[in-house]
Structure formats: C-alpha cells, structure tokens
Amino acid sequence: MKNISVALFLLFISFASCSFTSKKFDNPDKDKDRVLLEIVEHVMINAHFSPVDMDDAFSKKVFESYIKSLDGQKRYFLQSDINEFKKYETLLDDNLKKGDISFFNLSYERLKQRMKEAEEINKTIFAKPIDFNSNDKINTDYEHLPFVKNKAELQQRWKQIIIFSTLSTYLTKQKEEASKKEKDAKYQSKGDDVLKKESVEATQKTLSDMFGIYNELTREEWFSLFVNAITETFDPHSNYMAPDVKEGFDRDMSGKFEGIGAQLQKKTDGISITDVILGGPVWKGKLLEVGDMILKVGQGTQEPVDVVGMRLDDAVKLIKGPKGTEVRLTVKRVDGTIEVVPIIRDVVEIEETYAKSVVILSNGKRYGLIYLPKFYINFEDTNQRNAATDVALEIEKLKKENIDGLIVDLRSNGGGSLKTVVDIGGFFIPKGPIVQVKSSRGSRDVLSDNDPKTQWDGSLVILTNELSASASEILAAAMQDYKRAIIIGGKQTFGKGTVQSFVDLNGFLRQNDYGDLGALKITIQKFYRINGGSTQLKGVESDIVVPDKYKYIDIGERDMPNAMSWDKIEPAKYTPWSNNANFDKAIANSQKRISENQYLKLIDENAQWIKQQQKDNIFPLNYEAYKSLIDKNEEQAKKFKAIADYKSELKFASTASDEAKVKGNEDLKLRRDRWHENLQKDVYIDEAVKVLEDLNK
Numbered sequence: 001m002k003n004i005s006v007a008l009f010l011l012f013i014s015f016a017s018c019s020f021t022s023k024k025f026d027n028p029d030k031d032k033d034r035v036l037l038e039i040v041e042h043v044m045i046n047a048h049f050s051p052v053d054m055d056d057a058f059s060k061k062v063f064e065s066y067i068k069s070l071d072g073q074k075r076y077f078l079q080s081d082i083n084e085f086k087k088y089e090t091l092l093d094d095n096l097k098k099g100d101i102s103f104f105n106l107s108y109e110r111l112k113q114r115m116k117e118a119e120e121i122n123k124t125i126f127a128k129p130i131d132f133n134s135n136d137k138i139n140t141d142y143e144h145l146p147f148v149k150n151k152a153e154l155q156q157r158w159k160q161i162i163i164f165s166t167l168s169t170y171l172t173k174q175k176e177e178a179s180k181k182e183k184d185a186k187y188q189s190k191g192d193d194v195l196k197k198e199s200v201e202a203t204q205k206t207l208s209d210m211f212g213i214y215n216e217l218t219r220e221e222w223f224s225l226f227v228n229a230i231t232e233t234f235d236p237h238s239n240y241m242a243p244d245v246k247e248g249f250d251r252d253m254s255g256k257f258e259g260i261g262a263q264l265q266k267k268t269d270g271i272s273i274t275d276v277i278l279g280g281p282v283w284k285g286k287l288l289e290v291g292d293m294i295l296k297v298g299q300g301t302q303e304p305v306d307v308v309g310m311r312l313d314d315a316v317k318l319i320k321g322p323k324g325t326e327v328r329l330t331v332k333r334v335d336g337t338i339e340v341v342p343i344i345r346d347v348v349e350i351e352e353t354y355a356k357s358v359v360i361l362s363n364g365k366r367y368g369l370i371y372l373p374k375f376y377i378n379f380e381d382t383n384q385r386n387a388a389t390d391v392a393l394e395i396e397k398l399k400k401e402n403i404d405g406l407i408v409d410l411r412s413n414g415g416g417s418l419k420t421v422v423d424i425g426g427f428f429i430p431k432g433p434i435v436q437v438k439s440s441r442g443s444r445d446v447l448s449d450n451d452p453k454t455q456w457d458g459s460l461v462i463l464t465n466e467l468s469a470s471a472s473e474i475l476a477a478a479m480q481d482y483k484r485a486i487i488i489g490g491k492q493t494f495g496k497g498t499v500q501s502f503v504d505l506n507g508f509l510r511q512n513d514y515g516d517l518g519a520l521k522i523t524i525q526k527f528y529r530i531n532g533g534s535t536q537l538k539g540v541e542s543d544i545v546v547p548d549k550y551k552y553i554d555i556g557e558r559d560m561p562n563a564m565s566w567d568k569i570e571p572a573k574y575t576p577w578s579n580n581a582n583f584d585k586a587i588a589n590s591q592k593r594i595s596e597n598q599y600l601k602l603i604d605e606n607a608q609w610i611k612q613q614q615k616d617n618i619f620p621l622n623y624e625a626y627k628s629l630i631d632k633n634e635e636q637a638k639k640f641k642a643i644a645d646y647k648s649e650l651k652f653a654s655t656a657s658d659e660a661k662v663k664g665n666e667d668l669k670l671r672r673d674r675w676h677e678n679l680q681k682d683v684y685i686d687e688a689v690k691v692l693e694d695l696n697k
Contacts, residue, residue: 375416405692415470497536
C-alpha cells in the first residue's frame with residue numbers, strides 16, 4: 001500500500017551482508033539486462049521469506065502483471081498483439097533461468113510502435129471538431145475491458161477517452177466560471193464556445209505532453225517494469241528499485257522534503273492517495289484523504305495535465321515542487337464526486353509526526369489520549385527521541401493530571417520501528433512477550449519486554465482503523481491477546497505482517513562494467529502475535545467495530561495481488577491481564593450504543609454508497625447526460641455532509657507542561673486549538689471515552 005515499514009527496512013539493512021550474498025557474478029559476455037535478471041532471480045529465490053516455485057503458474061502471473069503495467073487501460077495493444085505475446089505466457093520462468101529476454105524485447109518494440117500509432121490516431125481525431133453531444137458511452141472498468149480487435153476499434157476507444165477528458169475539463173471550467181462570478185458580480189464570464197475551445201485544447205495538450213514523456217523514456221526504464229512484474233509475483237512489497245528510483249527514495253527518507261505531503265500509487269484509473277504525510281500541507285489543510293484519485297495536475301493557473309494512464313514517476317514530477325508554489329489537483333473523491341483542490345506546496349513539519357497527548361473531561365472525570373502517528377526512531381543515534389521515550393513522557397504528564405483511563409490512538413499509523421513497539425507494549429504489562437518474528441530460514445524470535453515496571457495499569461482503549469498497519473497491529477494484537485485493552489476500530493486493521501529489507505544488487509558483481517544496477521526491497525520476515533496467529537492478511541479484528549467510510553472498499557493487504565497468506569505458529573508463553581472483569585459488559589454496552597446511534601448509521605450508509613459509486617464505471621459522452629450524472633452524484637453526496645457537523649459534549653485541555661509551551665507561541669496555540677476542535681468532532685473518541693467509563697464502573 002505505502003512505505004508503512006520504512007524504519008523496519010532500515011532496522012534490517014544489515015541483512016544484505018548475510019551468507020547468500022557471498023555468491024559473486026562474473027559475466028563479461030552478458031549484457032546488463034541479463035546480468036540484472038540473473039542476480040534478481042538469485043536474491044528472490046535465496047532470500048525471500050517464502051520463495052515461490054518458478055513454474056508455469058508463476059510465469060502466467062508475471063505475464064499478466066507485466067502486460068497490465070504496460071497497457072493497463074488497454075489503449076495501445078491490439079488483441080492480435082496479446083495473442084502473439086501469449087506464446088510466452090508459460091515460458092517466462094524457463095526464459096528467466098536461461099537469461100532469455102526475447103519476450104521483453106518483443107513487447108517493448110511493439111509498445112513503441114503502438115504508441116507511435118496512437119499518437120497519429122490522436123492527431124486525426126483532433127483534426128475534426130470534438131462532439132459534445134455524442135450518444136456513445138465510455139467504460140472505465142479497464143480491468144474487465146477487452147483489448148480492441150483492430151485499429152478502427154482502437155480509434156473509437158481513443159475518441160471515447162478524448163471526449164470523456166474534454167467533458168470533464170469543460171464541466172470543471174464552467175464551475176470555475178460560476179465561482180468567479182459568485183465572488184465578483186462584475187466578473188465577465190467566458191462564453192460556452194470559448195470554454196469548449198479551451199477544454200479541447202487542454203485535452204490535446206495533455207495527451208501531446210503524455211506522448212512526449214513516453215517518447216523520452218529509456219529502454220532501461222521500461223525494463224524495470226518487467227523486473228518488477230517478476231519481484232511482485234512473490235509478494236506485493238518486494239520491489240525492484242532502479243537507480244533513479246532508489247536515489248529518490250533515499251532523498252525522501254532524509255526526513256525533509258517539499259511537496260504536497262502525500263504518498264501516491266499508480267492505478268489504472270488515476271493516481272491514488274495511499275497515505276497523507278503528517279505535518280504536510282495536505283494534512284494541515286485536510287485537503288485529501290486516502291482513497292482519493294488524482295485525475296489531473298495543473299501548475300497554478302496553467303491548464304491541468306491528465307495523469308490517467310501516466311507513469312507514477314512522471315505524475316509525481318508534476319505534483320512535486322518547491323515550497324510556496326501552487327499545484328491544482330483535479331480529484332475524484334472516495335465518494336465519487338470530482339473537484340479541483342488547490343494546494344500550496346510546503347516543507348513537512350516534522351514536529352507533527354511525534355506523539356502528543358491531551359486531557360479529556362467527561363462527566364466530572366478526566367481521561368487521557370495519546371496520539372501516536374508512527375513508531376519513529378533515529379537509527380543513527382538511538383539515544384535521541386523516539387516513539388517509546390515520547391509515549392513514556394506523555395503517560396507521565398497525563399498521570400500528573402490524575403486521569404481515570406487512557407486512549408492510545410493508532411488510527412492511520414503505518415508502523416515503524418520494531419524496538420519502539422516492544423518498549424511501548426511493556427508500558428502496559430509487568431513483563432512478557434510482545435511479538436514473535438519468524439525469518440526466511442525458519443528461526444523464531446520472541447521479542448519481550450523484560451522490565452517488570454508497569455507505567456500505566458489503569459483502563460486502556462486502543463483506537464485503530466483499516467490503515468493501521470505493521471507495528472500498530474503488533475501493539476494492538478499484543479494488548480488484545482493479554483486482554484489488557486479493548487480495541488475499537490473498523491472490522492480489521494490493514495493486515496501487513498511482513499518485514500522488508502534493502503539489498504544492493506551491485507555487491508554481487510565481481511567486477512562491475514555495467515553501472516548502477518539498483519536495489520531490491522525484499523520480504524525477509526513475518527510477524528506473529530503472541531497467541532501464534534499472524535497479523536498478515538487478517539490484521540487485528542476489533543473488539544468493538546465502529547462504521548467508517550473504508551468499511552466496504554478494497555483498501556487492505558487482503559486486496560493486494562499476490563499477498564502472502566495468513567498462518568499460525570506456536571504461541572508464546574504469557575499471562576493474561578487479570579484486572580479486566582468489566583471487558584465483556586463494556587463491549588456489550590458499546591455495541592448497543594453503536595447500533596442505536598443515528599450518526600453512525602449515516603456513516604455506514606455513506607460507506608455503502610461509496611462502494612456503489614466505485615462500481616459505477618459507465619459514463620455518457622453526451623455533455624448534458626454527463627453533467628446530469630455528476631450533478632446527481634454531488635446532490636447525493638450532500639446528504640452525507642452532515643457527517644462533518646458532529647460535535648461531542650467532551651471538553652479537551654492541554655497538560656500543564658504543554659500549556660506552558662503554548663504560552664507566547666501563537667503557532668503552537670493555533671495547532672493545539674485546531675487539534676482540540678477536531679477531537680471534539682470525532683465520534684470514535686466520544687465512544688472510546690464511554691467505553692472507559694464502563695470499564696471503570
């Protein structure tokens with residue numbers, strides 16, 4: 001899904017010096033591509049946690065993944081091309097072992113040919129007026145769309161794509177004109193003919209730029225797609241990183257970067273938001289959310305560029321930019337509505353990525369909340385602040401406020417350092433195991449907290465959601481197995497129970513005459529709960545399930561192709577928490593409240609509607625019909641705007657030490673106030689407090 005285990009990658013970076021890397025390759029007569037494949041095959045077979053059999057079934061998966069990466073929207077290849085390629089469908093495993101790249105050569109040359117033909121088709125279509133009143137329709141369910149039979153069908157498909165993009169741009173421009181007029185009554189709106197002309201020109205420029213980008217791509221860049229089709233057949237988190245990609249990753253991992261503050265993933269129907277980076281402009285302005293799809297990217301007032309069908313790296317180059325500049329994203333929201341979102345690029349504020357706490361006042365009682373956005377650590381200097389030491393400090397600050405219960409908020413926490421999650425788990429139990437880790441060699445390690453001190457022994461609730469992953473799942477699972485905390489969240493967490501490591505491929509060459517070969521990110525270990533079950537795929541099921549917008553959509557590890565399976569190992573020895581007599585009653589009370597809560601019913605209805613919206617893939621290419629459909633969707637979406645109007649009766653206050661920091665610092669005060677306002681509008685925290693009240697009865 002995203003870089004949810006960055007710290008874990010680094011934690012196990014020494015893996016690259018293991019014994020399997022002692023093999024050296026010396027192939028003076030082989031070209032770079034063959035050498036690269038030979039090394040990749042060796043690493044994947046010898047180092048992956050669960051290497052797959054490289055047989056015909058493997059070959060078919062590689063074939064399907066590679067064709068999808070080349071032409072996922074089926075706008076280039078003909079069915080006859082696919083038929084010709086099919087002769088390799090069950091041969092790729094054998095060819096890989098022999099260093100035979102004839103399939104890549106054939107597909108690469110054919111793709112270049114078809115792209116050139118598509119470029120000419122586009123010129124032919126734009127040479128005539130674009131029809132805004134077509135009776136045709138477009139199907140955007142690209143996965144189930146067939147490849148076209150001939151060039152006449154291909155021209156018709158491109159015509160649909162062009163009209164659809166133009167209608168979308170035209171509607172957006174009309175809305176912008178209406179908005180300008182609303183803000184300034186003297187504004188002279190552009191006529192429809194002008195807007196239509198501008199919309200056609202914008203679509204033409206977008207596609208022309210896209211073909212220009214593709215024409216500049218090197219053979220090496222296309223070859224990296226083929227290598228990734230091989231690695232991702234083992235599991236979705238094992239990826240080949242070409243030299244420029246690895247360089248970009250290292251740069252972003254430095255902790256300071258400028259942009260919009262979101263992680264992106266290529267999808268067939270656009271660029272998907274997979275994570276919102278804490279402290280970034282998107283996060284600060286609550287502008288985008290996970291599941292939103294970027295369709296177009298515009299620089300300031302310039303015409304936007306269509307990124308549907310564009311390579312992720314090229315789309316990212318358009319989205320990124322220096323601090324203070326504006327990027328305008330045309331976004332298809334999770335609920336299906338489309339809007340233009342202006343974002344001022346900025347540097348991510350690192351302070352927002354650290355743990356923080358607040359005191360909650362309810363019915364004369366005081367409760368504590370610790371928000372932990374990730375399990376951070378500085379691997380270059382582990383004595384510096386990390387998630388565990390910061391959480392320990394927040395607990396002590398809250399204890400001084402005489403709290404009666406504690407909430408730990410792990411929602412959308414993508415994970416991080418394994419060491420910190422073990423330490424944090426130890427704050428809530430006397431001592432004992434927290435997680436089990438199994439390696440590719442079969443060895444099992446039980447990671448335990450050995451400190452008999454319990455920093456917090458009162459009632460405990462942990463909040464999760466479908467985006468809580470990796471280390472978050474370890475902490476939630478451990479506290480659930482100990483019966484130490486009640487887990488409140490979606491049906492289950494993300495379900496990523498694997499650990500990845502980087503392997504530098506250049507180290508395998510006895511003599512490197514090829515230049516930089518890049519690196520592999522490879523799955524080497526798997527997490528298991530102390531009860532023996534893996535967190536992989538199943539994640540952590542909540543004790544109390546609360547509806548949210550992600551309830552019915554595909555967003556977890558279980559929805560990824562080639563995801564590794566769930567399994568079980570021997571449980572660790574542990575003693576459950578004994579002071580949990582009210583657990584069952586608190587859970588039953590909460591479930592009753594949730595079933596009767598009209599606001600939560602509206603959230604569930606919204607989640608169902610979002611799922612239905614994602615199934616609707618047929619759009620009319622007649623402007624009036626298209627506008628009517630979009631207006632209908634936006635009207636339906638208004639019904640769910642009430643979700644944002646919720647406000648609890650809870651009151652929030654800073655701890656004494658935090659209040660002292662805020663005094664005289666207007667920026668900190670603004671951020672504090674905004675956080676408290678958001679907490680008051682958070683129904684999940686409201687319910688968590690009620691659960692704490694029941695636990696204390």
